[in-house]
Amino acid sequence: MTTREFEYETVVGPAPRADARPRPRAMRWLGYLAMIGVVIVIGLPIYWTLIGSFKLYNEIYRVPPTWFPLEPTWQNFPDAWNAAPFGRYYINSIIVTALGSLSEVALAIMSAYALAFVRFPGKNYVFIILLSALMIPVEITIIPNYLTIARLGWINTYQGIIVPGAAIAYGTFLLRQAFKALPYEVLEAARVDGAGHLRTMTSVVAPMAQPAIVTMALLSLVAKWNDFLWPLIVTNTADMRTLPIGIFWLRDQEGLVNWGVVMAGSLFLIVPVMIGFIWAQRYIVDGIAAGAVKG
Numbered sequence: 001m002t003t004r005e006f007e008y009e010t011v012v013g014p015a016p017r018a019d020a021r022p023r024p025r026a027m028r029w030l031g032y033l034a035m036i037g038v039v040i041v042i043g044l045p046i047y048w049t050l051i052g053s054f055k056l057y058n059e060i061y062r063v064p065p066t067w068f069p070l071e072p073t074w075q076n077f078p079d080a081w082n083a084a085p086f087g088r089y090y091i092n093s094i095i096v097t098a099l100g101s102l103s104e105v106a107l108a109i110m111s112a113y114a115l116a117f118v119r120f121p122g123k124n125y126v127f128i129i130l131l132s133a134l135m136i137p138v139e140i141t142i143i144p145n146y147l148t149i150a151r152l153g154w155i156n157t158y159q160g161i162i163v164p165g166a167a168i169a170y171g172t173f174l175l176r177q178a179f180k181a182l183p184y185e186v187l188e189a190a191r192v193d194g195a196g197h198l199r200t201m202t203s204v205v206a207p208m209a210q211p212a213i214v215t216m217a218l219l220s221l222v223a224k225w226n227d228f229l230w231p232l233i234v235t236n237t238a239d240m241r242t243l244p245i246g247i248f249w250l251r252d253q254e255g256l257v258n259w260g261v262v263m264a265g266s267l268f269l270i271v272p273v274m275i276g277f278i279w280a281q282r283y284i285v286d287g288i289a290a291g292a293v294k295g
Contacts, residue, residue, distance in 0.1 A: 046270070049263045049266050049267065049270070050263075050267070051067070051068065051069055052259060052260060052263035053076050053077070053260060053263040053264035053266075053267055054069040054072045054073060054074070054076070054260075055069045055070075055072075055073070055076075055260050056071055056073060056260065057258055057259075057260060059071070060259045060260055073260075076260040076261050076263070076264035077264045077267075079258075079261045079264070080250060080261045080262070080264040080265035080268070081265075081268075083250055083261060083265075084238075084246045084249055084250060084265075085238060085239070085246075086243070086246060086265070086268060088238075088239055088241075089241060089242060089243045089245075089246040090243065090268075092158075092239075092240060092241065092242045092243075093225060093242040093243045095158055096158065096161050096162055096224060096227075096231070096242060097221055097224040097225045099158070099162050100161075100162045100165055100166065100220070100224045101217060101220040101221045101224050103162065103166040103167070104165070104166055104167060104168060104171055104220045104224075105171070105213065105216060105217045105220060107166060107167045107171075107172075108167070108168075108171035108172045108174075108175050108216060109175060109201065109206060109213065110201070111167075111172045111176075112171075112172050112173075112174075112175035112176040112178075112179055113179060113197070113201045113205060115127055115130075115172070115176045116176050116179035116180050117179065117187065117197075117200075117205075118197065127176075130169050130172060130173060131169070131173065133169035134169050134170060134173065139229075141164075142229070142230065142233065145164040145230075146233060146234065148164075149163075149164065149234060154234075155234060155235075155236070156234070156235050156236050156237055156240050157240075158240075160234045160235075161230065161231050161234055161235070161240075161242075164230065165224070165227070165230065168220075170219075171216045171219075171220065174212060174215070174216050175209065175212055175213065175216055178209045178211075178212035178213075179205055179209055182205065182208050182209060186204060186208070187200060187204060187205070190203070190204045218276060218277070221273075221276060222273055222276070225243070225269070225272065225273055226244060226269070226273070227242070227244065228244040228245065228248070231244070231245060232245050232248075243268060243269045244269060246265070247262065247265045247266055247268075247269060250262050250265050
């Protein structure tokens with residue numbers, strides 16, 4: 001190879017291989033169509049709820065349906081707010097969601113750190129039991145949890161709503177997988193500097209695994225915020241109910257449902273969750289990918 005040929009290959013780069021072909025344009029458009037279809041399937045119920053909250057009673061039952069409110073009205077929102085004590089429902093949902101998610105994330109971080117980095121007898125068996133817990137439906141635990149809460153005298157209390165869901169196996173599993181993907185050399189350096197397990201967990205592991213922790217926290221917040229069955233079972237007065245139960249009680253018991261009011265009340269529940277997703281969306285993909293790198 002001459003000097004000129006070497007300089008040309010260095011600047012321009014190696015010639016493309018003969019078998020390297022660009023992706024067909026048809027496949028690219030097929031992917032776009034698939035994404036559009038997913039957006040329509042997921043977004044259509046949300047859009048219908050949004051426009052329904054601005055429609056009059058008669059327009060909601062109109063056939064064929066209208067995709068834009070013909071006579072938009074804001075009256076459904078004050079009607080929904082005044083039909084039930086939504087201010088109290090908001091306070092209850094915020095307390096239950098904040099304390100429940102905080103305890104769930106804290107317990108998940110500590111248990112995941114122990115399963116990932118602490119040596120103790122039977123650790124693998126503990127992890128197998130944890131995985132087995134993922135296969136148990138939540139409905140099976142309702143009766144034992146209710147009997148336990150009743151014996152403790154926690155019916156119709158915040159602790160009765162929060163404590164049974166203070167820890168879930170999925171959060172521990174997700175964070176354990178994310179912690180196992182962290183560079184072990186950094187943990188060794190922290191131990192050489194004299195850091196114990198608590199200092200290593202709070203100052204090294206937690207900051208490095210922030211995307212996975214935020215993802216787990218967001219999943220927990222959404223689950224606690226939307227939880228309906230357990231708060232309905234363990235509460236028996238209106239002042240302890242949460243937002244999902246309040247929206248359920250908006251429905252007329254005689255069957256004449258004013259869906260405009262119900263959809264307006266549903267937005268009280270949906271909007272905070274959407275704001276949370278918009279704020280934390282950059283962490284979701286990174287967090288889930290971090291838990292899938294290393295087993």
